[in-house]
Amino acid sequence: MYLLSGPQVENSGSLDCRYDGKRKTLAPEGYPDVALADAREARGSGARPIAEIMAPELLSTLRRIKVRGAIDSAHRAKQIAGQVFRYGIVTGRADRSSAAP
Numbered sequence: 298m299y300l301l302s303g304p305q306v307e308n309s310g311s312l313d314c315r316y317d318g319k320r321k322t323l324a325p326e327g328y329p330d331v332a333l334a335d336a337r338e339a340r341g342s343g344a345r346p347i348a349e350i351m352a353p354e355l356l357s358t359l360r361r362i363k364v365r366g367a368i369d370s371a372h373r374a375k376q377i378a379g380q381v382f383r384y385g386i387v388t389g390r391a392d393r394s395s396a397a398p
Contacts (some may be wrong), residue, residue: 305379318331319325346390347381347385347390348385348390348391348392349383350395351395352395352396353395354395355378355395356375359371359375363397374397378395378396379396379397381396382394382395382396382397
């Protein structure tokens with residue numbers, strides 16, 4: 298792994314590896330140009346109270362992930378949502394879990 302730096306190159310890390318006997322260089326893009334707060338505002342999410350999230354909204358989000366073919370990611374997202382809702386119930390921020398089966 299190494300860091301590319303210079304006047305014509307954005308600072309970014311690269312990773313060299315070998316796959317199928319050939320050298321490959323993986324170079325992820327640099328930091329996004331949009332700030333996290335701006336991205337959340339543009340998407341319409343962010344600091345939304347957990348009690349306002351309804352089961353149909355969660356289900357539609359999970360289905361969008363599933364339609365993309367990311368079945369495992371949809372399953373993990375449901376698990377994490379369940380953990381978040383259980384935490385919200387314990388701390389008094391929610392009355393019920395929208396991720397309950």
